[in-house]
Amino acid sequence: MIKISEYTVRRLSTYRRILEELLADRIDVVSSAQLAELSGTNPAQVRKDLSYFGNFGKRGSGYRVEVLCQRIRSILGIEGTWRVVLVGAGNLGTALFSYKDFSRHGFQIVAILDSDPEKTGQTWDGVEVSPVKDAERVVRKTKAEVAIVSTPAVSAQSVVDRLVAAGIRGVLNFAPCKLEVPAQVELRNVNITIELEGLSFAMRSADEAAK
Amino acid sequence: MIKISEYTVRRLSTYRRILEELLADRIDVVSSAQLAELSGTNPAQVRKDLSYFGNFGKRGSGYRVEVLCQRIRSILGIEGTWRVVLVGAGNLGTALFSYKDFSRHGFQIVAILDSDPEKTGQTWDGVEVSPVKDAERVVRKTKAEVAIVSTPAVSAQSVVDRLVAAGIRGVLNFAPCKLEVPAQVELRNVNITIELEGLSFAMRSADEAAK
């Protein structure tokens, strides 16, 4: 089994979104050229990405939208539902909780943790906000497998350690810090400051070039 | 002038954060090995990244934390302040507005746009929420250079077109869609669903491997 790069996986995710849009538009068949155009890449890349997983297309015509979409959902492992614990019920946590896009696509928030006694005990849309000290119990009870961390940087590592101990297998980290997790636990970081500083660098470089 | 890769720029941003933490801890000097350890990369990478911009280190000892931090801030173009317009004052927009981390590091929200008449006219912490129809006027008046887009996917492109027409030079897009901007406008995308699906793929792959 050859190793699939993270770049390929990210593009698959993009193809999936586009295929669902095509599906909604009652488009039946799509070529690698069209899919490339819509996702901002090139046809060879699309075909190469898909070829790692099988021969999904039909020569001469292209890919059946519905079939390909279902296949990608299966490859990504989002046919079923992942159970998510949201850690940190501040502004960002609230925003993520009410962000319905990923809840529609296989990620269901089943528990919320926060350290603020004002918040713990509340119920958001049927989901209880529990104190961080109950992290292990809550993860086990709800069978959460994924954690979304939107706590301040200082508290992130300690709560992640406890989630991992309780059996969490994937972490999406919004806190601006490096998290240590065991190799068998998957980790992705989203860091808004890095993105903004990347923009800043590019804008500044454009200024230099213009001089 | 050689081209700097986006990967290098992202790491510079990470180094900057760590250097500021070291600075707060009154650490004077740091080696590429230490910086690599703290940022999750390797010493050669750190030295290579920095070498694109000059010779900042001292052989035998390492890098002066304060000097290096200042140099990186300058390279990233975050010595001054970038003026930001926040587009979309929903849950995510609210979270981003109150997220003080990047406002502390050179990005200041000077305007907010939203299409909801309930929100327009409000003032958040001294910043007025204006209707999207006034986009051009607001961007020009506030001299905003960067836009953070946290609208629904369907409205993102049309408002970005208008921001670009009004002179915006950088866009950080949180809407789950592809945005078209002219080549001279910088664009970064943050897509939470892609990150979650990446986690899902990796967790699922781990399951396969275990069988």
Added chain:
DNA sequence: CGCTGTGAATGTATTCACAGCG
């Protein structure tokens, strides 16, 4: 004929390994 699927070629990023300075 039009498209996919893919080995080969290219382009890009990372890592090695060591010369050279403080």
Added chain:
DNA sequence: CGCTGTGAATACATTCACAGCG
């Protein structure tokens, strides 16, 4: 001697170009 700075080597990702199928 310990570290940086860097060309050379390697690893990895993308793109080309075409054989082959529907």
